[in-house]
Amino acid sequence: MPFKLTILGCNSAIPTVEKHPTAQLLNANERFFLIDCGEGTQIRLKEYQLNFQRINHIFISHLHGDHYFGLIGLISSMHLLGRNKGLHIYAYQELKAIIDLQLSASNTELNYPLFFHPISETNEQILYEDEKICISNVILNHTIKCSGFIFKEKKSKRKIIKEIIEQYNIPFDKYNGIKEGADWIADNGEIIKNKVITRENTPVHSYAFCTDTIYNEALIEKIKGIDLLYHEATFKKDFADRAKETGHSTTYEAATIAKKSAVKNLLIGHFSQRYKNIDELFIEAKATFKNTRLAESGLVLDFNKLNK
Amino acid sequence: MPFKLTILGCNSAIPTVEKHPTAQLLNANERFFLIDCGEGTQIRLKEYQLNFQRINHIFISHLHGDHYFGLIGLISSMHLLGRNKGLHIYAYQELKAIIDLQLSASNTELNYPLFFHPISETNEQILYEDEKICISNVILNHTIKCSGFIFKEKKSKRKIIKEIIEQYNIPFDKYNGIKEGADWIADNGEIIKNKVITRENTPVHSYAFCTDTIYNEALIEKIKGIDLLYHEATFKKDFADRAKETGHSTTYEAATIAKKSAVKNLLIGHFSQRYKNIDELFIEAKATFKNTRLAESGLVLDFNKLNK
Numbered sequence: 236m237p238f239k240l241t242i243l244g245c246n247s248a249i250p251t252v253e254k255h256p257t258a259q260l261l262n263a264n265e266r267f268f269l270i271d272c273g274e275g276t277q278i279r280l281k282e283y284q285l286n287f288q289r290i291n292h293i294f295i296s297h298l299h300g301d302h303y304f305g306l307i308g309l310i311s312s313m314h315l316l317g318r319n320k321g322l323h324i325y326a327y328q329e330l331k332a333i334i335d336l337q338l339s340a341s342n343t344e345l346n347y348p349l350f351f352h353p354i355s356e357t358n359e360q361i362l363y364e365d366e367k368i369c370i371s372n373v374i375l376n377h378t379i380k381c382s383g384f385i386f387k388e389k390k391s392k393r394k395i396i397k398e399i400i401e402q403y404n405i406p407f408d409k410y411n412g413i414k415e416g417a418d419w420i421a422d423n424g425e426i427i428k429n430k431v432i433t434r435e436n437t438p439v440h441s442y443a444f445c446t447d448t449i450y451n452e453a454l455i456e457k458i459k460g461i462d463l464l465y466h467e468a469t470f471k472k473d474f475a476d477r478a479k480e481t482g483h484s485t486t487y488e489a490a491t492i493a494k495k496s497a498v499k500n501l502l503i504g505h506f507s508q509r510y511k512n513i514d515e516l517f518i519e520a521k522a523t524f525k526n527t528r529l530a531e532s533g534l535v536l537d538f539n540k541l542n543k
Numbered sequence: 544m545p546f547k548l549t550i551l552g553c554n555s556a557i558p559t560v561e562k563h564p565t566a567q568l569l570n571a572n573e574r575f576f577l578i579d580c581g582e583g584t585q586i587r588l589k590e591y592q593l594n595f596q597r598i599n600h601i602f603i604s605h606l607h608g609d610h611y612f613g614l615i616g617l618i619s620s621m622h623l624l625g626r627n628k629g630l631h632i633y634a635y636q637e638l639k640a641i642i643d644l645q646l647s648a649s650n651t652e653l654n655y656p657l658f659f660h661p662i663s664e665t666n667e668q669i670l671y672e673d674e675k676i677c678i679s680n681v682i683l684n685h686t687i688k689c690s691g692f693i694f695k696e697k698k699s700k701r702k703i704i705k706e707i708i709e710q711y712n713i714p715f716d717k718y719n720g721i722k723e724g725a726d727w728i729a730d731n732g733e734i735i736k737n738k739v740i741t742r743e744n745t746p747v748h749s750y751a752f753c754t755d756t757i758y759n760e761a762l763i764e765k766i767k768g769i770d771l772l773y774h775e776a777t778f779k780k781d782f783a784d785r786a787k788e789t790g791h792s793t794t795y796e797a798a799t800i801a802k803k804s805a806v807k808n809l810l811i812g813h814f815s816q817r818y819k820n821i822d823e824l825f826i827e828a829k830a831t832f833k834n835t836r837l838a839e840s841g842l843v844l845d846f847n848k849l850n851k
Contacts, residue, residue: 274616298648300619311608329648340606340637478559
């Protein structure tokens with residue numbers, strides 16, 4: 236099953252033609268989760284031929300403009316293009332009033348239901364859960380309240396091996412129990428171990444999105460061993476003071492969090508406009524954490540092909 | 544003196560990589576007026592190397608998103624880039640609450656003063672005036688309250704002809720009176736006509752921005768003889784019913800308004816996404832009003848070179 240992250244934008248603060256503010260699309264088994272929505276996100280989605288009507292859940296980390304100014308435009312375009320299925324937004328409560336005021340000013344009654352799910356400022360909770368995935372918030376430490384998001388695929392049931400199941404003549408109504416790990420007792424009393432008649436399903440994946448935040452060791456336990464950590468690295472390490480002052484992290488700090496939490500892969504982003512050569516940030520982070528990658532607009536990471 | 548209009552976006556409703564929502568920049572003698580501000584306007588300004596910190600006045604026609612969703616991003620970027628001089632916004636009152644709520648949600652106190660000037664829903668008034676230009680609103684007829692804007696350069700004083708002034712030995716303290724039309728009485732009593740010692744200054748220019756609106760003959764008198772009329776032409780003429788229903792105009796209707804008001808030039812825009820070949824709209828409008836041009840992102844119209 237596909238589990239892919241597309242970077243729609245990964246720059247901080249001020250958008251330009253080439254550099255887009257934060258937005259990411261996670262395709263988890265054909266469920267599409269949008270994470271942050273800076274100005275122009277709907278345009279990036281079109282540019283990368285990602286049908287935004289397939290997005291049913293949007294997570295907004297915080298209310299600095301480079302993380303949500305594109306949301307109202309996306310909501311409006313979904314409406315104008317005839318959407319009628321519900322859209323769920325997970326964000327701090329203040330965003331609801333901003334959306335409502337803008338819809339009211341244009342006298343717009345959306346064709347589709349908008350479900351607003353406020354994020355707690357103080358608690359880390361499950362925001363969304365179904366049979367395949369569980370998504371929760373994690374509290375970050377920024378200049379204003381800010382939340383990261385952790386996406387954990389659930390362990391899939393085992394896959395039955397059709398030929399062997401047929402060989403033992405196992406009836407269909409037993410399949411579910413076997414997928415969940417039951418052995419099979421043959422007519423002659425022989426116990427056929429579950430491992431013989433099933434195999435592991437595709438591996439489960441996990442993703443943590445952590446922006447914007449200062450260096451925060453409280454994160455380490457919460458993201459331990461995760462497959463991919465997106466951690467902001469707004470500044471190079473010589474700007475540690477500036478990073479702290481503005482509620483951000485350096486390359487070194489992002490890589491240190493990755494190392495201490497033993498994540499499998501690190502993706503850095505949210506680069507300050509001051510850096511013309513982003514490779515310098517990459518080199519710095521990689522020196523501390525080997526499996527580092529640089530975010531860039533249009534990058535697609537397939538979790539099935541990541542270092543694990 | 545420069546009097547130039549740059550089209551930053553001229554498409555309706557839904558932005559794409561190539562098609563940008565409404566925004567225009569009028570450079571009137573090095574005063575920069577921004578008219579409407581759809582999503583991505585700040586990016587277009589950068590793309591066309593127009594320094595947005597030179598904009599001191601922004602006019603927003605109405606509160607449909609394709610005309611203002613880029614405003615809060617522009618306001619924020621001006622702030623982040625260290626602006627300290629005031630910014631004046633002319634728009635319907637509801638926009639102020641939307642801006643205030645977004646600034647408050649991000650805990651932002653702007654480095655510069657933001658002056659909000661509410662537009663009257665019922666009266667057409669002067670919104671801005673200085674010694675060189677007068678800007679007023681004109682009520683349009685759309686699905687929600689909507690305003691056009693008329694920019695009229697003021698008649699300049701006459702220009703003195705330096706050589707002749709020197710020949711008659713006219714003292715400096717009389718220059719102003721002469722620029723305003725006074726004759727000169729020479730020492731021998733001879734009356735030197737003002738026309739001999741001065742010449743016409745550069746011609747004055749006028750511009751009317753009219754979007755979004757249904758066909759509205761009430762406009763005709765108000766824009767009579769104007770140099771350039773930007774009039775929306777969302778649809779081709781076979782979509783007259785759809786145009787009326789959605790509060791818009793067809794090519795034929797825009798051209799008819801141009802013709803009846805005897806404007807010198809017509810610029811059509813706000814094209815529906817349904818049209819892949821915009822030339823078809825051009826051909827239709829031109830059939831009724833010869834001096835028609837098509838708006839497109841990046842188009843710059845120099846009023847000194849327009850048909851007059």
